[in-house]
Amino acid sequence: MKTHAEIKKICRILRTSYPDVKTQLIHKTPFELLTATILSAQCTDKQVNSVTPELFKEFPCPKALADADLKKIENIIRSTGFFHNKAKHIKNCARVLVENFNSIVPDNLEELITLPGVGRKTANVVLSAAFGVPAIVVDTHVKRISKRIGLTKHTDPVKIEFDLMRLIPENNWKDFSLHLIYFGREICMARKPGCFCCPVYDLCDYPEKFKKKAEF
Known part of the structure; x- marks a missing residue:
């Protein structure tokens, strides 16, 4: 050691x-970063960034994504790979945000990892990049x-x-x-x-x- x-x-x-580092996932809100990070599994940030503008234009908030047609989500995110599972994850994640968190992304690890499709890595990305919380x-x-x-x-x-x-x-x-x-x-x-x-x-x-x- x-x-x-x-x-x-x-x-x-x-x-x-x-000297100047930041997440390469383009986002404006914690919700956008959370969604983009889920999509980034086994996919490049560049590819995720190519689909999220359309995704967030169609579904700009957790309620819109939670109510979205699954096939429409799949068609938008298809190029990120594993799009069937990813579409389910981001739709279900949005649903839980609406139902349990008043559509607000939690700012702590314990609650973030209760969201569908969110493990420690995704949670730590959101904590560090969206909320400035020290995280590895x-x-x-x-x-x-x-x-x-x-x-x-x-x-x-x-x-x-x-x-x-x-x-x-x-x-x-x-x-x-x-x-x-x-x-x-x-x-x-x-x-x-x-x-x-x-x-x-x-x-x-x-x-x-x-x-x-x-x-x-």
Whole structure:
């Protein structure tokens, strides 16, 4: 496991490399972000952003989405993949918001995860990006990179989340997740990580990095 000094250095390097980070899901309200985040499962933010303008124009509030025809929702979000399940999730999520929360998106984890289609990752995205609540978002990039760097030995997202919460200062939780996401998209990719140009190469525990360096 990394020392406090090493973790501090990793945070500083990533903050310098990516000084201005924010969620790439386009939204105007917590409801829009919640819906977009559900749609982003196994889909790129870019693809989600291509369908949400039409979706929110047709269904601008939880009540409208809850009352919407399921087939119409499916047709709009089809290109995001798994559209049958996603349509059910966002419609049912909107229904529960209307019935249980007066159409207002909760600002706490405990209530957010009671919504259909909402797990800890989605809840933490909404908490951090919509409400400014410190939260660690463990997506595929964060899961992969935190293990490669040596910040966790786990593969379970919840265990990784709690490992990172223990290691990273709370005031850096939101940005740290985004730093890893940006870093994962640009350099530390799943199949071909750019170890030869990695700013945290000397602090990384990834065993394949030496092979990557030698190949370069």
